[in-house]
Amino acid sequence: MPQDRDTGPDAARAAAHAGIERLMDTLLPSLIAKLATLNVGELEVREGDWHVRLRHPMTAGQDLGRRAADRSGQRAHAGHDAVGAPAPTRAPAIVVTVGAATAASNGTVPSLAPVGPGRASDGPPARDAGPGMAPAQGQVATSPAVGIFQPGSAAVSGARVKAGQRLGAVDMLGIPQDVVAPADGIVTSILVEGGMAVEYGQELVGIEATAGSEAH
Amino acid sequence: MPQDRDTGPDAARAAAHAGIERLMDTLLPSLIAKLATLNVGELEVREGDWHVRLRHPMTAGQDLGRRAADRSGQRAHAGHDAVGAPAPTRAPAIVVTVGAATAASNGTVPSLAPVGPGRASDGPPARDAGPGMAPAQGQVATSPAVGIFQPGSAAVSGARVKAGQRLGAVDMLGIPQDVVAPADGIVTSILVEGGMAVEYGQELVGIEATAGSEAH
């Protein structure tokens, strides 16, 4: 599963996040101020095994697909169209991706790997660690199949749900596939209207997990 | 000229370097330490218009050429073969490249541009600002033409030379093209044997500059 490859253990992640906070607080503001005045496109530093690059996001990424979309206006994505969500535009305020060197001899480069059409913000949690994908510390019930989403009675904001509880179903050619809560918590958002088409892994119901109660 | 595009005015560069020093001192060590323990391949942070990436150099670069060379053992490079210099291996300890946003609407990305065969360490100074291209604080007299190198009497280690002084010539179809010292200093190394073929811009004579005496 991608999850095993893309994210390290929790401890590791915590440490990484600490480093990032530090990065954000101590360095970025001043450096950004400096460089902005220079009208510089990119700044890069290498030291030993490491290498830091500061640049405009517009020069980053490799999404051929989205570019193609920009060029041919009529691009569509099943999951998105169905729920009438806006097409993904720019990266969220903060995105952190950590590539585990275990995936390939020389470490994965997820941030360089292209992103599928309209996937930037609705990929399954497995694909990305840290905040940005879902409500902070949030959990998301995803679609178990490609079909039509039918929310259940528990799929209402504010409802308290238990891990494994049925939140609705995705109807695949008449066969209902249960959508279940990934953890104990409170329903914070219904991400897809009932009766809409959804794809496999699409985020359906947001849940604010009750502390220390993740499903095992 | 690449120089004009790849590097901003001196003031701008000074400011940029200040920013980089700060980056190096305050952040890198701790962050590197942290991430090294995670065995992480890459870490990336975005904030507003800016974006920082920390990664192993081995995952960077796009030199098709050198790979092709690795595959077909019999690759040759005129300049190199002539002097039997070793093929370039890894990036110098520190390389700083600053892309001026004037070159392309969205900034140049020199560090992503591939390196030609065997050029990593003998590109003309024009291509890179800062140290790392030549012996530390060193100057190098390069070839003014493609042809046969004929060292002059001053081209001997230890010789004291003046900026603009003739160190020899490159014979291009019988027409000698002068090789001159870029600065006052002492000859430290003769990088190409006399009578050998050299290409335009190839480094010929290394010079230890006498402090504050660069040619203008």
Add this chain to the structure above:
Amino acid sequence: MFSKILIANRGEIALRILRACRTLGIEAVVAYSEADRDSLAVQLADEAICIGPSDARRSYLSVPAIISAAVVTGCDAIHPGYGFLSEDETFAEVVRAHDLTFIGPPPEVLDRFASKEGTRRLLGGYGLPTIPGSVGMVRDDEHALVEAERIGYPVLIKPSAGGGGKGMRMVRTPRELESSLRVCRSEAKSAFGDDSLYLEKWLDDTRHVEVQVAVDRYGHGVQFGERDCSVQRRHQKILEEGPTTALSPAARAELCERAIHAVVAAGYENVGTLEFLVDAEGKAYFIEINCRIQVEHAVTEMLTGVDLVAMQIRIAAGEPLGMTQADVQSRGHAIEFRINAEDPAHDFRPGAGIVERYHAPGGPGIRMDSHLFPGYEVPPFYDSLLGKLVAWGPDRATAIERGRAALDELVVDGIITNVEIHKALLSSETFLEGRMTTNLLDRVGSAAFLAAAART
């Protein structure tokens, strides 16, 4: 004509089908598994939909997932590509039951040609010579031994379903036969869900030659010449070319004529391939029909200039062929090199990982069909095909020269590929003289073959 097609496949063939749709002005939806989220076909598609996890049984082999995806995206047809569900008549049935069109032969045609043994009898009846073999499936070991005696050893055990060498064994004695039957059954069972086997006379030093045909709904058929797929490794094709060097022009013409006559008479529909074994005397035996577009279809496209995938779609939509045999003009010679993520130095162990650098060769007569791009991560879940490099030339010698230059130009870094085996082939006397048989590599072993090439 269709308005929107669901592409239920991956890799280079998904891209190939997408291009055919674009050329025909048909919208396309790429159905992908989680492992292919970043694939080139998904990136280039106007629309894409995730149908399941990386496990093919829950995505590319899941009938309900694929049909549900077609329904919710408003497609009116499904292209299965090759492999996966491409020749599954049950799938084709269910597709039709949902008022969608299966792009390939209609279910009843797939059904008629589902059994290799039945197909040999059917087409044998229409004049195609077949290899002496067991009468029907072998009921049990008893029956197998009796049939083997009648045919005469050595015999080849073959599964009725599937293809690609899985569940196949050549046996020289009754003992070998008994011990192998069990293995073949389980292999066939796990690979195709069907463990019925049959026996066939083993032919030594044979060539593999196949004829490309297309028949429309109105019984009008055309053949596009043959391909020689003799270069194989354990029954897996790795290089295909056309025309074949195994037969004289006259013999080739006759074989292709008989092939198209037989399939039209037998009521085949859509594009297909008839596979033959050709023995040392140049005698051809029909062995099976492939009711799908094949990996090596590009060889025929380079020779004849037709777009076989577009033709496949048009036929499925009920359009007439719109061409006669006289319109088919084959020109020059074409060779396809399958570029696989396999390590020739380690018994072709399949590999995966990130493509750090990728450069596709080009120039006159060169075509590269591949889903690679710099930064692409090759998932470990599916087959090892990374792309197909096809070299065309006015004659075989030129095609070989261009192929050699193109293989040298190709850059795929980060993934171990089988390119070395192709370079070895292009320095092999046997191949250069066009005398290769299907055991070219297996007789000496690929490692020895590579070593021999390195010495030259």
Add this chain to the structure above:
Amino acid sequence: MFSKILIANRGEIALRILRACRTLGIEAVVAYSEADRDSLAVQLADEAICIGPSDARRSYLSVPAIISAAVVTGCDAIHPGYGFLSEDETFAEVVRAHDLTFIGPPPEVLDRFASKEGTRRLLGGYGLPTIPGSVGMVRDDEHALVEAERIGYPVLIKPSAGGGGKGMRMVRTPRELESSLRVCRSEAKSAFGDDSLYLEKWLDDTRHVEVQVAVDRYGHGVQFGERDCSVQRRHQKILEEGPTTALSPAARAELCERAIHAVVAAGYENVGTLEFLVDAEGKAYFIEINCRIQVEHAVTEMLTGVDLVAMQIRIAAGEPLGMTQADVQSRGHAIEFRINAEDPAHDFRPGAGIVERYHAPGGPGIRMDSHLFPGYEVPPFYDSLLGKLVAWGPDRATAIERGRAALDELVVDGIITNVEIHKALLSSETFLEGRMTTNLLDRVGSAAFLAAAART
């Protein structure tokens, strides 16, 4: 045959020549300027040598630098590609003086065909119809006015040297003539170092049709059919196709026959192109010969299957053509789209910068000759050609469909390209009906042309 060739050019043509050398088994050395240090040809070459700074006058146009590079790398021939020194008879002379071979016509042949005006007289004498024009170069304004009166306005002022529209002006009155002569002289002087001009009858609504020929050292010549280059912008070709829609098959055959007959009779050698203007009545006038391989040669390669660059090298090496006119079989239709780093929305302002993303289209009938790769920095010093997308089909309609799909598939991010103008062309009635003349874009203006296409 040569053992080692110096490639004295850059961009896609350097790559193209490298591929031809590889196919012929000849070593190649890529000569490059500092600005092209990271170019694809340099990366893929077995050997490369820097000949000077980015300024072409000190690198790609420097005769001593290029010849010195050939000498020190042990080459025995130099391929000049197109542009730069490709038609410079002085360069060819010096190359020969250093016991190297210039890959192209021998110096004396280049010399014989150096002057357009002289060439028109020469080939006119061998039966090629030419446009009424001034007798010789115009000595001065006096002479120009007299000649213009004789020919009849409007007349076209053309420089004797060079090409590509530089220094050309159409004038309708004596006053316009006088004022334009000065400008044209200086333009011609700075562009070609030769300010001699001549006058020509201006033909309205003409088509540009050119015939590809090859003649070996032994006076044996064949023609490879014609190309239609009518789609131009300010005399710059941007799209080329073959066969032409301007002439009937019979008229095409006759034109090509007359062309090959004339150049063979006039003692031409190596590959070349004869350019004609075709008026509304289908009457063809010879205007000039190009003594080099051309950007659009790939169109002819797709149609006939020949490798024109390899042929150019073989002829220069003294080999016979090895083929007769009967061996030349043109098949189907091919269209080349020049992909330039130009902004159609801003009067085709040339651009430069980093190619962030690059994906070349593919599939049946598609060929992309380009030196782009992700991360490549397009230098601002040279011409704006990024690559050539060629689409082949069994007929023009199919070639257009495939071209449209390929243009949609092409991804070049980070650089502004002229792709939109090609898409506009493919939705232009005039183009689709094959009625375009050389003023198609300039008459309405490219901006208006783009806008009109956007409305459809």
